[in-house]
Amino acid sequence: MNFAKPYEDLREFVAELDKHEKLYRIHKEINKDNELQPLVRWQYRGGIAEEKRRGFLFDNVTDGKKRKYNCRVLVGGLSGSEAIYAMGLKCAPEEVPDRWIYALEHLVPPVMVDSGPAQEEVHLGTDVLAHGGLQEFAIPMSTPGFDNGPYITAGHWITKDPETGQRNVGNYRGLIKGKDRCGLMTGTPQDLTNQWEKARRMGKPLEVAIVVGTIPVVSYAATQKVPPDVDEIALAGGLQGAPVKLIKCKTVDLEVPATSEIVLEGIISTKYMEEEGPYGESMGYIDPRTLSFVFELKCVTHRKDPIWVSIISQVTPSESSKIKAMGMSTLIKRYLHKKGFDTVHDVHLIEPLVNLRPYVAVSLKKRNDQEPWDVMQGILDYGDRVGKMVVAVDEDINIKDPVAVTWAITHRSQPHKDFKIMPDRPFGATPIGMVATHPSSRYDNCESSVLIDATRKADFPPLSLPKREFMVRSKELWEELGLPKLEPQEPWHGYLMGYWPEDLSQEADLAAQSEHEKVWEKLAQTRAEVGEGDTIKTMRARWGKTHSGRSV
Known part of the structure; x- marks a missing residue:
């Protein structure tokens, strides 16, 4: 596989976005607590086509008290669209799946360097609070009107297994609770949670370094669920075809990317937990509150004029859903191929409103009528709470288009024989899981999945659109006439489906x-x-x- 020269740092990537008109530079004074994220939100809820989305770089950020911050804020700049994500990998959007498959099979271990821009400024001891601690940075509110404080949303939490030394890099949210404290929200099957349990049994805190703002490949690796023995930094190296450069932290036995914008060093206490939340979740509802870990800040290092990175999440589509979807669909497809389902053509996690994991579409060239059921069961077996609704369709269906998937369900399946309910499934990210145990709830305290075989079980007549050659010629005529630019939507021509x-x-x-x-x-x-x-x-x-x- 051919690789372009990797980005040296986030700033080089931001400059590339600017060069290709994929970045808005906002110079107007913007309130981080009630204006910044809502402004970017309109890019996703304002009817703007994905290919027109951009990242936002704010350089005049304040808050309700008119506090000034010596940092800029980047939102939507990592995965505001498929095109932006692909630019982070220095490849075309259609090459992203192959890049992920290659990286998983060709990990590139990092290399250590003596120093890096990430430590241009170092705040230790009393200097941490003297410079403002976590309030030194313009950390935005994500869901003004519902969230009870700013959240770290693009923090890559680097930890090591206390027993084995295996590194883990994961992206978790963190509610700011003071100048030197923030929450940490993790689920029970998370690698960091397992490491915390080991540290607790050993009677010591878990050391952590939170990286905010680094080369895109590290962010892309940190937001994917990979096996515990896979080092996300080595995976990031595989994504760019070159090792990631690391430097030693100042106060914890950890390493961080040398060109990081901001690094927050500290510990996660194993002696206490606190309530964390509320926060707007990606399934489109506010998660009120739960008990979770607390991070204690010990040291801050950062570049001069640092860039704070914030990921816009909550209701999908969002930057959060895009950064996960671009890799996760390939991971599931690779898993199915390794299970022997080589007829699987593509996998797509349907994004708008439903939050990726619950609604999965898979296209395949089936060899028999049992194969769609086996493939869909394989998707449930993938884990990570994937698949409240799984739909299998033929290769001719564009699974990236929810309307096309609905078309297949409507006209290629019969609910009484092609729908199968799978009981006793774990709750995913859903409001039902939040309210199921309430005394007034009419929901069962368990989840289920539905599998839908929307493949053809017989030869069908052709699709009722003109044949391809006539549509191609008429498109040329359209363009000759100077009519508005076309954006073809599949299906855009008729084709045979067995009976004619x-x-x-x-x-x-x-x-x-x-x-x-x-x-x-x-x-x-x-x-x-x-x-x-x-x-x-x-x-x-x-x-x-x-x-x-x-x-x-």
């Missing part, structure tokens, strides 16, 4: 050549006399016996 009698094909060819008289002559020979007592139903029934497979 030769005589109908011949008639269509004649008609396209304007040989209408020949078609008239042929149709005149199909006349059927109406007998005494005949109805349209009896006529069509009699006709259908000699014209098997045609509409009656």
Whole structure:
């Protein structure tokens, strides 16, 4: 695989976004607590097409008290769109899946360097609070009106297993609780949670370094669920085809990318937990509050004029859903291929409103009628709470288009035989899981999944659009006439699906050549006399016996 020269730092990537008109530079004074994220939110809820989305770089950030910050804020700059994400990998959008597969099979271990821009400024001891601690940075509010404080949303939490030394890099949210404290929200099956449990049993805190703002490949690796023995930094190296440069932290036994914008060093206490939340979740509802870990800040290092990175999350589509979807669909597809399902063509996690994991579509070229069910069960087996609804479709369906998937469900499946309910599934990110145990709730305290086989079980007549050659020629005419630019949506031409009698094909060819008289002559020979007592139903029934497979 060919790789371009990797980005040296986040700033080089931001400059590339600017060069390709994928960045808005906002110089107007913006309140981080009630204006910044809502402004960017309109890019996702304002009817703007994905290909027109950009990152936002704010350089005049304040708060409700008119506090000034010596840092800029980047939102939407890591994965505001597929095009932005692909630029982070220095490849075309259609090359992203192959880049992920290559990286998983060709990990590139990091290299240590003596120093780096990440430690241009160092605040230790009393200097941490003297410079403001966590309040030194313009950390935005994510869901003004519901969140109870700013959250770290693009923090890559670097830890090591206390027993094995295995590094883990994960992206977790953190509620700011003071100048030197913040929350940490993790689920029970997370690697960091397992490391915390080990540290607790050993009677010591878990050391951590939170990296905010680094080369894109590290962010892309940190937001994916990979096996515990995979070092996300080595995975990031595989994504860029070159090792990531690391430096030693100042106060903890950890390493961080040398060109990071901001590094927060400290510990996660194993002696206490605190309530954390509320926070707007990606399934589109506010998660009120839960008990979680607390990070204690010990040291701050950062570049001069640092960039604070914030990921816009909550209701999908969002930057959060895009950064996860771009890698996760490939990980699931790779998993299915390794399980022997080599007929799987593609996997897509449907994004708008539902939050990726619950709604999965898979396209395949099935060899038999059992294969779609086996493939869908394989997706449930992938884990990570994937698949409240799993739909299997044929290769001709564009699974990135929810309307096309609905079209397949509507016209290629029969609910009484092609829908299967799978009980006793774990709750994913859903409000039902939050309220199921409430006394007034009418939900069961358990989840289930539905598998839908929306593949064809018989030959179908053609799709009712003009054949490809006629649509291609008419597109050329459209452009010659100077009409508005087209953005073709699949399906945009008719095609065969197994059933199409030769005589109908011949008639269509004649008609396209304007040989209408020949078609008239042929149709005149199909006349059927109406007998005494005949109805349209009896006529069509009699006709259908000699014209098997045609509409009656």
